[in-house]
Amino acid sequence: MFSRLSQVITVSQRSLIFDLQIKKSHMMVTCKKYVLVKHFKGEPKPSDLEIVEEQLPAIKDNEILVEAEYLSVDPYMRPYVARFPTGITMIGSQVAKIIESKSSKYPVGKRIVGSLGWRTHTIINTEDQKADSLGTPGNYILPEIGDLPASVGLGVLGMPGNTAYFGFLDICQPKAGETLVVSGAAGAVGSLVGQIGKIKGLTVIGIAGSDDKCQWLKNECGFDHTINYKTQNVGVELKKLAPDGVDCYFDNVGGDISTTVMYQMKLFGRVSVCGSISSYNADVNAQPKTTILQPAIVFNQLKIEGFIVTRWADKWQEGIVQNLKWIQEGKLKYRETVTYGFENMFNAFAGMLKGENTGKAIVKV
């Protein structure tokens, strides 16, 4: 009697397990995503994007289903999205957790970093891991980061961290004792560039848009000097802070600030042109006329070089490993401005363009 009962239970357990497996292998998920309905004109408007729901199919062999945990909002999204037609999912990267897997290389529970766009859930074909349309390495498993939050995969241990590491060191070729100026200094990239400058023994001057940001750069990030470009005259202050001139300029913003700095460079100064956020909301067909730069470039024999961080895609992990080491040694500080809720993606994006972030702007789903 007892053994029959146990047999019955075993059979029903088996059928329950089988049932669950069927359900699991057909996990149906509704994804939310932001669709670009209108190209940005001037400042982005909430009505340029629309949240749409999408039913995802069951995953197939070699596919994984991931759920976004942290999404990134970055300045490049503003100019870059103009290259794509309306109707696309808004571009961007995210840290996402693998919640279902049919690939032994990508187990459930691991996190990936990928340019999946502004969406909550995504199915990824793990056999198709080529670089994405931005040129950043395809989806990769978040490296070992110790106790740090997974969001660092989008900031100091991700694309902005590598932008600072390679874009500054490779292009500016800094030497101890030199003077470095960084614009956009309290942002994701700039705050790291200045600190790497300090690690390499330079005198560092940061240009940022508020007193609070300047205080943070000096008190926590170890910058030597700061200039609040909204309340101070950059040219006048720079003359006082670097009377002998500037050796390296890491340019995040372009426009008048950059022209002013470049006129105060030393002979053989080096400029790493990373971004031009001061013009991202401008009409590309009606750019303002700016001060002529050529005399500064010619007579001081400056080297000015633009770059896109994907240039170092084949060395991607080197930047992550070095920045992690500096964090662990207490030499590199990072900050994140976190906005909560997928529905608040647009506010986080628009706020970042206006300077509401200190350090990396992140959205936690």
Ligand SMILES: NC(=O)c1ccc[n+]([C@@H]2O[C@H](COP(=O)([O-])OP(=O)(O)OC[C@H]3O[C@@H](n4cnc5c(N)ncnc54)[C@H](OP(=O)(O)O)[C@@H]3O)[C@@H](O)[C@H]2O)c1
């Ligand atoms: N080349 C590449 O591969 C690459 C990769 C990553 C980033 N970037 C570029 O690097 C720059 C910084 O990016 P990020 O991710 O670190 O962003 P971020 O600095 O964290 O955020 C953008 C910051 O730009 C500043 N800003 C906005 N409008 C400005 C203006 N008119 N003049 C001066 N500053 C202004 C704001 O700070 P304030 O309060 O100081 O104004 C804002 O917080 C951007 O230009 C971006 O496009 C380039």
